[in-house]
Every structure is written in structure tokens, then in C-alpha cells.
Amino acid sequence: MNTGIKTLRIDGRDVGARADQxxxxxxxxxxxxxxxxxxxxxxxxxxxxxxxxxxxxxxxxLLPSCVTRVEEGMEVTTRSERLDAYRRMILELxxxxxxxxxxxxxxxxxxxxxxxxxxxxxxxxxxxxRYPRLPVDASHPRxxxxxxxxxxxxxxxxxxxxxxxxxxxxxxxRGIEARVITDLNQPWGQSESCTSCGKCVHVxxxxxxxxxxxxxxxxxxxxQFLPYLTMMRTQAR
Amino acid sequence: xxxxxxxRTAAEERAGQRKFTCHLHVCTAASxxxxxxxxxxQALEQELAERGMRNFCRVKGVGCMGLCSAGPLVAAHxxxxxxxxxxxxxxxxxxxxxxxxxxVRRLSVPADQPFFRRQLKLVLENSGLVDPExxxxxxxxxxxxxxxxxxxxxxxxxxxxxxxxxxxxGRGGAGYPxxxxxxxxxxxxxxxxxxxxxxxxxxxxxxxxxAVLESDPHxxxxxxxxxxxxxxxxxxxxxxxxxxxxxxxxxxxxxxxAERAGLLxxxxxxxxxxxxxEVRLGAGAFVCGEETALMASIEGRRGTPRPRPPYPAExxxxxxxxxxxxxxxxxxxxxxLREGGEWFARIGAAASKGTKVFxxxxxxxxxxxxxxxxxxxxxxxxxxxxGGIPEGRRFKAVQTGGPSGGCIPEEYLDTPVDYESLAxxxxxxxxxxxxxxxxxxxxVDLARFFLEFSKGESCGKCVPCxxxxAHLYxxxxxxxxxxxxxxxxxxxxxxxxxxxxxxxxGLGQSAPNPVLSTLRYFREEYEAHLAGRCLAGTCRVGTSG
Amino acid sequence: MxxxxxxxxxxxxxxxxxxxxxxxxxxxxxxxxxxxHSVQExxxxxxxxxxxxxxxxxxxxLSAVYGAATFYHFFxxxxxxxxxxxVCTGTACHIxxxxxxxxxxxxxxxxxPGETTPDGRLSLLTARCVGSCxxxxxxxxxxxxxxxxxxxxxxxWLERRLAxxx
Numbered sequence: 001m002n003t004g005i006k007t008l009r010i011d012g013r014d015v016g017a018r019a020d021q022x023x024x025x026x027x028x029x030x031x032x033x034x035x036x037x038x039x040x041x042x043x044x045x046x047x048x049x050x051x052x053x054x055x056x057x058x059x060x061x062l063l064p065s066c067v068t069r070v071e072e073g074m075e076v077t078t079r080s081e082r083l084d085a086y087r088r089m090i091l092e093l094x095x096x097x098x099x100x101x102x103x104x105x106x107x108x109x110x111x112x113x114x115x116x117x118x119x120x121x122x123x124x125x126x127x128x129x130r131y132p133r134l135p136v137d138a139s140h141p142r143x144x145x146x147x148x149x150x151x152x153x154x155x156x157x158x159x160x161x162x163x164x165x166x167x168x169x170x171x172x173x174r175g176i177e178a179r180v181i182t183d184l185n186q187p188w189g190q191s192e193s194c195t196s197c198g199k200c201v202h203v204x205x206x207x208x209x210x211x212x213x214x215x216x217x218x219x220x221x222x223x224q225f226l227p228y229l230t231m232m233r234t235q236a237r
Numbered sequence: 238x239x240x241x242x243x244x245r246t247a248a249e250e251r252a253g254q255r256k257f258t259c260h261l262h263v264c265t266a267a268s269x270x271x272x273x274x275x276x277x278x279q280a281l282e283q284e285l286a287e288r289g290m291r292n293f294c295r296v297k298g299v300g301c302m303g304l305c306s307a308g309p310l311v312a313a314h315x316x317x318x319x320x321x322x323x324x325x326x327x328x329x330x331x332x333x334x335x336x337x338x339x340x341v342r343r344l345s346v347p348a349d350q351p352f353f354r355r356q357l358k359l360v361l362e363n364s365g366l367v368d369p370e371x372x373x374x375x376x377x378x379x380x381x382x383x384x385x386x387x388x389x390x391x392x393x394x395x396x397x398x399x400x401x402x403x404x405x406x407g408r409g410g411a412g413y414p415x416x417x418x419x420x421x422x423x424x425x426x427x428x429x430x431x432x433x434x435x436x437x438x439x440x441x442x443x444x445x446x447x448a449v450l451e452s453d454p455h456x457x458x459x460x461x462x463x464x465x466x467x468x469x470x471x472x473x474x475x476x477x478x479x480x481x482x483x484x485x486x487x488x489x490x491x492x493x494x495a496e497r498a499g500l501l502x503x504x505x506x507x508x509x510x511x512x513x514x515e516v517r518l519g520a521g522a523f524v525c526g527e528e529t530a531l532m533a534s535i536e537g538r539r540g541t542p543r544p545r546p547p548y549p550a551e552x553x554x555x556x557x558x559x560x561x562x563x564x565x566x567x568x569x570x571x572x573x574l575r576e577g578g579e580w581f582a583r584i585g586a587a588a589s590k591g592t593k594v595f596x597x598x599x600x601x602x603x604x605x606x607x608x609x610x611x612x613x614x615x616x617x618x619x620x621x622x623x624g625g626i627p628e629g630r631r632f633k634a635v636q637t638g639g640p641s642g643g644c645i646p647e648e649y650l651d652t653p654v655d656y657e658s659l660a661x662x663x664x665x666x667x668x669x670x671x672x673x674x675x676x677x678x679x680x681v682d683l684a685r686f687f688l689e690f691s692k693g694e695s696c697g698k699c700v701p702c703x704x705x706x707a708h709l710y711x712x713x714x715x716x717x718x719x720x721x722x723x724x725x726x727x728x729x730x731x732x733x734x735x736x737x738x739x740x741x742x743g744l745g746q747s748a749p750n751p752v753l754s755t756l757r758y759f760r761e762e763y764e765a766h767l768a769g770r771c772l773a774g775t776c777r778v779g780t781s782g
Numbered sequence: 783m784x785x786x787x788x789x790x791x792x793x794x795x796x797x798x799x800x801x802x803x804x805x806x807x808x809x810x811x812x813x814x815x816x817x818x819h820s821v822q823e824x825x826x827x828x829x830x831x832x833x834x835x836x837x838x839x840x841x842x843x844l845s846a847v848y849g850a851a852t853f854y855h856f857f858x859x860x861x862x863x864x865x866x867x868x869v870c871t872g873t874a875c876h877i878x879x880x881x882x883x884x885x886x887x888x889x890x891x892x893x894x895p896g897e898t899t900p901d902g903r904l905s906l907l908t909a910r911c912v913g914s915c916x917x918x919x920x921x922x923x924x925x926x927x928x929x930x931x932x933x934x935x936x937x938x939w940l941e942r943r944l945a946x947x948x
Contacts, residue, residue, distance in 0.1 A: 047544040048698045050739045062738060067544045089735050093704040127708055127728070152697065161843075170845030171539065171697065172852040174522075176707040178697035183844040184830050185852075193844060268914045271927035305916030441872030441911035479819065479856050480912060518819055520854030523910065537814035538846070539853040598874035598915035605916055636873065672873045686876050690910065696853075 008074040023065035023076055024052055034078050035087055035116055037205055038153040039066040042226040043162060049153060051087050051116070054078050062086075088122050096127040097176070098134060099148035100206075106219035107207030113151060114206075134179075139189030142212055143201050145180075150208035152178060156200035163229055168194045199225065238499040239506050240385045243376060250377035257295040259335055262312040262365060265298035266451045267483050268444075269308035273324065274298075277309050280325035284332045294335055300452020302365035303356070305605035307346050312365070320344035351621040352603050357584070359592050360568040361608045364452035369487050372494040375455040381500050383574035384459050388466050388510045396467040397423060400570065402578030404590030409435055409526070409563030410638065410667045411743075412589070412656040418560065421550040422468040425558035430470035432461050432512075433554065433561040435531060436477040436484070439523035440639030441690065443670035445594040446564040448606050450477070450484035453568070454491040458514060460567030462501060463574060465512045468560050473512060476531050478519040488516050523640075523694035527742050528561045530696065541696040542742035563668070565594055586612030589655035589666075599636075599672040602627050609654070616650040619673055630675040634758070638667025640687045640694075641747035643754025644680065663754045665747070679773035680759040681766050685713035687751035695744065702745030705736045709752060719769045719778035726763060729756070788838040791831035796824045800832075804839050811840055814850055818857055827858045863898040863905035865944065870920040872911030878918040879932070884908070886933035903944065 004019035010032055017026040022045070027034050038049040047064035054065045057075035062083075065076075077083075094100075094113065102108045134147040154171060157180065161167040168191055172181045182191040201209040202221045210219045238246070254260070263269075263278040281296045302310045307321030311331065318340040320331065330341045358364070367374040375381070387396050401416025422430060434457060438446040450457060461473050477485050492514055495501040503511045517535050524530045525540040532554050534540040553559025569591060573581045585591045589611040595618065598604045602624030609618060615635060619625070626632050634644040643664035645652065652658050656666050674683070692706040709732050715721040733749030740746045756763060765772045790797035803820035807813035817840065821832045828851050837847040851857050869887070871880050887893050893906040914920050917929025921936055923943055931939065 046698070047741060048700070050699055050701055050741065053739055064544050064741075068546075086735060086739050089731070090700050090739070093700055093708070096708070097704045128711070130707070151700075152703070154698075167843035167845060170843070170849035172849050174524075174539075174697045174853050175692060175695035175703055176697070178703070181845060181848065184833055184848045267912075268916055271914055272917065272929070305914075308916065439910065441876075442874045442915055443911070444915060480909060518815060519856075520815055520819065521856030521910075522854050534815065535812060537810075537812035537840075537842075537850070539850050541853075596915065598918065599877050604874075639873070670873070672877065674877060678877055686873070 006070050006072045006074075008070050008072070008076065010076045011078055017070045019070070021070055023054060023056075023063070023068050023070055023074075026070055027065065027076075027078060032078060033119075034065055035120060036066060037112060037116065037151060038155065040155050040159075040203055040223075040226070042230045043155060043158040043203070046154060046158070049090065049151075051090055053083065053086065055080060055083065084120060087120050091117050091120065091122050092125045092127050094151050095125045096129050098130075098132060098150065101148075104216055105149060105207040106210045106214045106216060107149070107221075108217040110217070110220045111207060112205035130176075137188050138212070139187035140191075140194070140196070140212075141189065142196060143188065143198065144210050144212055145188055146208055146210070147179060148208075149206045150180060151206060152180065153205060154180070155203040155205065156180060156209060159199045159203045159226070163226070164195060164197050164199050166193045166195055166197075169200060238381075238385075240382070240389065243381055243385055246373060247377045247379070250373040254295075254377070257293065259294045259316060260314045261294060261296045261331070261335075262299040262302070262314065263296060264300070264302050264308060264310040264365065265369075266301040266448055267481075268301075268305045269310055270483070272308045274309040276325045277311065277323050277328075280328040281311070281331065284328035288332060290332060290335075294332070297368045298370070299366060300364045300369050301361070301448040301606050303361070303606045304346065304352060304603060306603055307605075310346075311344075313340075316340070317348055319346045319348045321346040352607070352624065355613075355617065355622050356608050357592050357610045358608050359572050359584075360449060360456075360565055360594050361452070361606070362572065363456065364448065364606075367453065369452050369454055370490055372455060372491070372498060372500075375453070379575065380455050380571070381459055381495075383571040384462050384466075384500070385506050387463050387574055388508050389506060393423060393467050393469065396463060396574070399574055399578040400467070403569075403573045403581035404578075404585075404588075405566065405569055405573065405581065406589065406656065407563060408565035408569070408593065408668070410641070410665060412666060415562065415566055418550065418562070419464060419467050421548075422470075422558050422560040425550060427558040429472075429557045430468060431554045431557060431559040432465045432468065432470045432473040433531065433535070433549075433559055434461055434473070434475040434564055434567055435526060435528070435561055436475055436481075436564045437519045437523075437526040437531060438478060438481075438564070438668060439526045439694075440641075440668050440670045442596065442598055442636075442672050443639060443668050444596045445606065445669045447481050447484050448596075449564055449568050449594070450481070451487055454484075454487045455495065456571055457488075457564055457567050458491055458495055458501065460570035461514060462505070462512045463570050464560060464562065464567065466510050468558075470560065471511050471513065473514040474517050474535055474554075475514060476517050476519060476525070476535060479521060485516055485518065492516070522696075523690070524696045524742070524744050527744060530742070531561065532559065539696075541698045542744075544741060565669070585610050586653055586655040588657060593654065593666070593669060595669045595671045597623050597671050597673070600626055600630065600675040600678075601673040611655050612653045614651050614653055615645065618654065618671065619650070623673065626673070626675050630677070633674045633676050633678060634680070636664075636672040636674065636683070636751075637670070638665040638747075638750070639670045640690045641665060641743065641750055642667045643750045644674070644683070644758065646758045663750070663757055665750070677773060677775060679717075679771055679775045680755040680762045681713065681771075682717050682773075682776055684751045684755045685710065685717050688713050688748070691744065691748040695748075696742075699739075699741035699745060701736050702740045702742075702748065705732050705740075705745070706748050708732055709736075709749065713752070716763060716766045717776050717778070719766060719776075721767055723767065725767070726756070785841065788835060791835050797835075799824050800836075801839075804836070809840055811842055813840060814842065814847065815854070818847075818851055818854075822857055827861050829859070860898070861902075864903050864947070865924055866905045866907060866922075867940065868907045868909050868912070868922040869895070870910075870912045870914075870918070870922075871908045872915065872918075872920075874915035875911075875919040878930075880919045882933050883919055883921065883931065883936055886937060890937055903947070904940075 053062040
């Protein structure tokens with residue numbers, strides 16, 4: 001196990017870190033805000049949403065802080081006009097991609113996409129809305145999958161694969177046609193591999209996955225299980 | 238097989254070939270085959286048999302001779318006759334011409350023309366001369382000598398030194414120094430390393446790699462084996478797109494032949510060096526030309542890229558140190574080792590050494606495969622080698638780098654072809670596709686064509702590319718149809734900037750290049766489309782809605 | 783628990799070919815793409831039963847196999863038509879008239895790329911580049927390639943070939 005300690009500078013502040021930590025982890029430990037949506041502590045990071053991109057002195061490209069390991073003497077900038085403009089545009093792309101209508105959504109007020117838009121001062125979406133026709137799958141006895149609200153963060157895929165071990169969820173197709181599916185693209189209720197554990201529902205950042213019986217603004221997610229399981233499983237060794 | 242046995246085989250093969258007074262080479266690469274090359278070959282064999290000339294002249298199938306627009310091609314050696322657009326019915330005339338010693342005029346393609354004279358064949362030195370399905374012919378042409386010399390007479394460091402001194406840069410498009418990549422993988426202390434050949438040539442309009450694999454597959458295998466020796470790998474994969482069945486078949490045959498001869502496999506030439514190679518099929522995903530996506534595909538997963546670093550040299554196939562190079566890069570290795578790195582470095586331009594194979598296509602008289610020294614001008618390629626624009630039309634632009642590249646207008650035709658010069662113009666070398674356009678091509682429609690491609694090939698993992706390419710395509714589609722407004726150009730530029738700087742992989746980062754490039758040099762066409770007119774006269778603007 | 787290799791979905795002897803492709807790579811998970819190629823080559827397309835069989839043979843999750851099968855455009859989950867017509871949409875073919883060929887197919891056969899005629903006779907597909915740019919625009923009908931066609935020439939060629947069936 002690498003016990004080396006590194007010191008680096010984030011937004012002008014000197015911080016200490018373990019050699020195996022990422023910029024994002026160190027930033028969050030020090031209450032420095034870097035936005036993210038696909039990242040969730042306890043799941044493997046994928047660097048897909050691109051919201052966590054930061055400027056690093058000497059690097060020719062912006063780097064995804066959720067997967068970039070810290071280096072000694074690194075100089076990181078997490079906020080700038082350019083970075084924030086990119087982040088707002090990425091959120092606008094997400095809002096324009098599918099049908100996100102907060103006023104009738106069970107996650108209204110509990111949604112990470114919504115909170116982030118607020119936090120980054122997103123006031124309007126200037127890309128044309130695409131209004132794709134997407135299904136709502138309510139076949140499962142306990143849960144609902146509403147693809148209109150999905151942002152393809154793949155947290156559901158990762159938690160089911162890495163934590164539950166069932167690998168029920170996966171992404172099908174590619175590009176703008178990509179969608180998350182269960183088993184052989186069957187209705188969720190007919191899935192043979194799903195254990196109904198509900199982990200996917202609670203790691204989902206939006207109202208795409210929710211519990212049945214919730215009405216508008218009632219789907220608050222409960223994620224304590226994730227750090228708890230991670231801790232239990234590493235301690236068991 | 239040892240070096241002595243190799244030389245003996247070569248001598249035997251050459252003696253066997255000398256028994257014939259002449260040889261008829263019939264191109265059996267995919268393009269000529271689909272134009273009827275196999276039937277031509279059969280007809281020639283039959284005609285020679287009927288005339289009792291089977292001991293006088295031998296017919297053999299060879300790889301690409303380059304001038305694909307004149308296919309099916311037949312060449313007579315040593316006479317030096319070259320025939321184009323040959324049909325089976327031409328067999329009597331061709332065989333008679335061998336006896337008379339005079340070429341058939343109506344079929345003749347002048348061998349002394351810029352198309353052939355101005356080329357410098359290193360990668361393609363055997364293409365069109367050896368039968369790609371016979372190992373002995375490759376050996377007779379000097380094949381596998383570089384590999385055996387390397388593993389019996391040189392250290393791994395010496396091999397890497399030759400490649401580094403040569404200045405060879407990755408021919409897949411990125412132009413990363415090959416020697417540097419090899420030495421990075423060589424330094425890794427991983428016990429299990431891999432060598433991967435990227436043969437997923439996905440650029441629409443590029444067929445260089447296909448031609449090399451169909452015409453001289455052993456060359457690529459030899460290059461990979463030398464690389465494996467240099468970096469310390471024992472296993473290799475060639476990832477070929479499924480749309481190249483002939484290349485796949487020839488590779489598989491070549492691997493079998495080389496293994497049986499002891500030139501691949503366990504303890505090659507009696508040394509401790511072992512190298513096993515397999516072919517792995519792609520399945521229709523342009524994004525799998527990207528290194529990390531390619532590796533995911535070999536591992537049996539969806540071909541989505543992952544962030545780099547870590548690079549494949551550190552964390553590649555199944556987490557092991559992996560060397561990935563393009564087909565053409567590997568195909569340069571045998572000749573570099575044979576002639577030396579310094580020799581190679583004297584060819585080409587200052588920072589772009591050696592030659593480049595290009596697939597010349599589009600509105601140009603001579604379409605086909607060419608290999609030229611780096612630093613040659615675009616003008617020379619298009620107007621001398623290519624023969625210029627047909628039907629007396631005017632040159633408009635040349636597209637390089639496929640969907641990741643840009644177009645270059647007339648005023649820059651004297652630009653030397655090298656990595657840096659093309660990038661400075663807003664395009665890139667790419668893998669070698671060169672599409673020539675005349676005034677009948679609408680640049681807005683062209684940009685839309687490339688974005689339609691990128692949108693369909695986006696893997697969907699990262700937000701900017703997945704949604705951004707869809708929006709870019711929609712904007713261009715509205716522009717083409719004359720349904721866009723003034724906002725559209727600004728939005729195109731905004732999205733282009735976002736994708737270039739925030740996309741996860743090269744596909745998204747370079748997807749906006751065709752848009753940015755055409756906006757830079759042909760902005761007037763966009764403005765005209767906004768006003769409801771197509772300057773090229775080909776788009777039906779404003780007829781819908 | 784001991785792993786039991788599943789039985790093929792049907793008695794069809796051609797499953798042996800698919801099995802061979804997986805066995806050649808030791809039934810490892812990286813045999814997936816080769817296995818799917820084998821199924822498609824043998825049976826023409828990938829149906830649920832074959833996906834399930836491959837998943838069980840390679841000990842892969844069903845969704846992983848489905849995700850891979852739908853990611854790669856070479857694979858199709860729908861039965862193909864009796865004849866497959868592929869129009870190349872590479873750059874050189876695009877410049878030399880591929881869009882007009884596709885327009886003709888929509889007009890005369892009511893077919894868009896990826897669709898099959900209702901009687902199952904003809905499927906229309908597009909390919910990103912078949913590598914015969916010197917013959918642009920290129921069309922492949924089953925295994926036969928034709929180049930430099932105008933929309934009219936292409937229609938006549940199709941009609942002649944399809945007429946062999948009757």
C-alpha cells in the first residue's frame with residue numbers, strides 16, 4: 001500500500017494528500033467545490049460527465065479530477081470563467097437531451113441535476129430541446145424506471161455490478177441512442193438477475209429510478225448504505 | 238527457421254521463379270477483385286495452358302499496384318507492360334503480346350508517368366510484386382531477415398535505438414514518436430506485456446491499411462514480432478475491422494504459414510524469444526480505432542474509451558503494459574532495421590521522417606494508393622500524381638484526416654505534407670485518406686456528412702460528445718436545408734469549442750474539426766445557406782417546410 | 783457450485799460452429815465478439831436465445847452480452863431479408879452520389895437504411911466504407927459489388943438480380 005504523502009495547491013491553497021488519492025477526493029476533503037454527476041464515492045470513477053474537469057498548470061488539456069491522481073507540487077484551478085461556462089453548457093446539453101420536467105418529478109427538490117444547475121447559476125437552456133420519445137417502465141413491483149429523466153451517468157450499472165454483483169443494468173446502443181437496460185432489454189419486472197435490492201434507485205442522481213408509491217417531490221434518496229458496505233467489505237479483509 | 242535456412246529458402250524460391258521467362262501479375266486486392274480480377278487471372282491461366290505456354294510464363298495473384306481507378310490491373314514482368322481495365326476476353330491479346338514483345342496498346346497504362354515515378358515505396362515495396370498468400374515469395378524478397386537479425390544479433394536496446402533514430406512517428410494519425418512509445422513499454426517491469434496492431438481503419442475513404450494487409454501481410458507480422466522482441470512481449474493481437482474479410486483471411490493464412498516455418502510462435506530461430514499473434518475482429522465501431530476503446534473491444538466489452546492517463550504502456554490489455562501501433566507503423570519496421578535508422582531519417586521532412594501511404598480518392602483522375610516522401614506538396618500529389626481534376630473542373634479543397642480532419646483550400650496547395658503543417662492549417666495528417674473535391678461539392682453539406690458520421694459513431698459515454706455531436710448535426714442539417722438563423726453559426730462555434738476541450742476521447746475532441754475547418758475557409762458558403770442559397774449549386778435549399 | 787455448460791437453444795447442428803468459436807478462446811469472456819460473429823455468420827442474426835446461450839457459455843451477465851451486441855453496428859438483432867443491399871456511405875462515395883442512390887431506394891422500394899421490405903425480400907443497409915473508393919459510388923448486393931452506378935442503373939441492376947428468384 002502506497003503511504004506516500006503529497007502536497008499540492010488547489011485554488012492557491014496548499015493541501016496534503018495520500019499518493020493514491022484523486023484531485024476530486026482531496027478537494028472534497030478540504031471543502032473545495034468541484035461539480036460532478038457521474039462520480040459517487042464507493043463506485044469506480046469513469047470520468048464521463050466531464051463536469052469535474054479542472055485546469056492543471058503544465059497540462060495541455062483539462063483533466064477530469066475524479067480519475068486524476070495527485071502529483072507532488074501540482075497546481076490546480078477548479079473555478080474559472082471558462083470552466084464554469086463549460087459546466088453550464090454541459091448541464092444545458094443534459095437538459096436539452098431528454099425530457100426533464102421538474103414540476104411533475106418525484107425527485108423535485110432532491111435531484112442532483114437540479115441542485116447543480118442552481119449552484120452553477122444556470123438560468124436558461126439555449127440549445128434546442130430534442131424531446132425524444134422515451135418509455136416509462138413500471139413493470140417492477142417496487143420500482144419505476146423513467147428514461148425521460150436519465151442522464152446516462154451509469155451509476156446504476158456500476159453499483160449493480162460492483163456492489164450488488166448482479167450486473168442487471170447495462171447500457172445498450174451508443175451515442176444519442178444509448179439507453180440503460182436490464183438483462184436482454186426486458187421490462188425490469190421480468191428481469192431474471194435483479195435482486196430487488198434497490199441500490200440502483202438510491203444511487204441514481206435524478207428521478208430516473210424511483211420507488212413506487214412516491215409522488216411529486218417525495219423521492220429522497222438514501223445513500224448511507226454505500227460507504228457502509230464499502231467500509232464493511234474492506235474491513236473484513 | 239534460422240538465418241541460414243531463411244537464405245536457403247529465399248535462394249530456392251528465386252531459382253524457381255527464374256525458371257519462367259516472364260511473370261504476369263494480376264492484382265487480387267479487394268478493389269480489383271470486385272471489378273473482376275479473379276476472372277481475369279483464371280482466363281490468363283487458361284489461355285497460357287491452351288497455348289502450351291505454362292512453362293514460359295507464370296500467372297500469379299499479387300497485391301495492390303496502386304492505380305485502383307484503372308483496375309483490374311495486370312502487369313507483365315520483366316517486360317514492364319502495365320494493363321488497365323482488363324477483362325477476361327483480353328487474355329489472348331495479352332498472351333500474344335508476351336510472345337511478340339510488344340504491349341497491347343489499347344490496354345496499356347503508361348508505367349512512366351508521375352503517378353508511378355513520384356512515389357517512393359517503402360511500406361509498399363512488395364505490394365504488387367509478391368503473392369501475398371505465399372510465404373516463400375516474401376522470404377525471397379528479403380522478408381523476415383530483419384526479424385532474425387534482430388533477435389540473433391541485436392539487443393533489445395539496439396533495436397529501439399534504430400527505431401528512435403529513424404524518427405518514425407505513429408502513422409495512425411496522432412504522430413507520436415514510435416521509438417519513444419517502444420522504449421516506454423520496454424521500461425515497464427510488467428511480466429506479461431502485449432503488442433497490439435490497430436487495423437480498425439475506420440475513416441470513410443481510407444484504405445491504406447487494408448491494402449497493406451491484403452498485399453503484404455507478412456510484413457506487418459514481422460514488424461510486430463520485432464516490436465515484441467524490443468519491448469519484451471510474448472503475445473500480440475491484430476484488431477481488424479470485420480468489414481475487411483479478405484485482409485482477415487490473408488492475415489490468418491500468413492500467421493499459419495509463419496508459425497509452421499518457425500518464424501512465429503515458440504523459440505523463434507532457436508532463441509528464447511517467443512511471440513504468438515492472433516487476429517481479433519472488430520464489429521463496426523469507428524470509436525474502436527481509439528486505443529483504450531480498442532482494448533476494451535479485445536477484452537470482449539463495449540468499445541467505450543476510458544480517460545488517459547494511464548496510457549496503455551502503463552495500464553493496457555487486462556491491466557498489462559501494452560504497445561499499440563498502427564498497421565503502417567509496423568510495416569515500416571522491417572525496412573528501418575534493414576537499412577538502418579539513419580538511412581530512414583534522411584527521407585522525408587525535418588520533423589516528419591520517412592514516407593506516408595495515402596488513399597487518393599474523390600474528384601481526381603488517378604484514384605488509388607500512393608506512397609510518397611513526407612514533405613511533398615499537396616499540389617504535386619493532386620495535380621501530378623493524381624493527374625488533376627477530371628472533366629475540366631476546378632479544384633476546390635482536399636479533405637485530410639477523415640472525420641477528425643479538415644479541408645484545405647487552393648491557396649494552401651503548396652503546403653508540405655507533414656504532421657505539423659497540416660495541423661497548423663486546422664486539419665491533420667490522419668491515417669492517410671485524401672479526398673479531392675471540385676466546385677460541385679458544397680462544404681456545408683460536407684460538414685454535415687462528417688457530423689452525421691461522428692454522431693453515429695459516438696460511443697455515448699461522455700456528455701459533450703454524445704449530445705454535442707447530435708446538436709452539431711441538427712444545426713448543420715438545418716443550415717443545409719436553409720432553415721437556420723443567425724444564432725446557428727455562433728452555436729456551431731460554441732459547441733465546437735466545448736467538444737474540442739471537454740470530450741473524453743479523440744473522437745469527440747476532433748469531431749468539430751470539419752465544421753471549424755470549413756467555417757474558416759468557406760464561411761461564405763455558410764452565410765449563403767443562411768440566406769437560402771447554395772453556392773455549389775447542389776443543395777436544395779429552402780424547399781422543405 | 784460447479785459450472786455446467788448449457789445446451790444449445792435448438793437441435794440444429796450448426797450450433798457446433800458457434801461452440802467451436804468459443805472453445806477456441808477457452809470460453810473466456812473476451813471470446814464474446816468472436817462468438818457473436820459466429821452466431822451471426824451461421825444464423826444471419828442474433829436472437830434472444832442465441833444471446834442467452836452465449837452469455838451462459840461464457841459466464842457473462844445477460845445485460846453485458848446485450849450491451850455489447852447492440853453497441854457494434856455489424857451485429858443485427860433482426861432477421862435479415864433474403865437479399866442484402868449495402869450502399870457505401872464513405873466520403874468518396876458520398877461525393878460521387880451515394881445520397882441519390884439512397885433517395886432512389888426510398889422512392890422505389892420505400893426502404894430506409896436498416897429496413898427490410900415487408901415481404902422479406904430485400905434489406906437495405908449502409909456501410910461506412912467498404913474500401914473500394916476508386917469505384918465510387920459502391921453498392922454491394924449479397925456478395926456482388928457494383929461501382930460507378932447512377933440511381934437508374936442501380937435500380938435496373940437490382941431488378942435483374944431479384945428477378946432470378948422468380
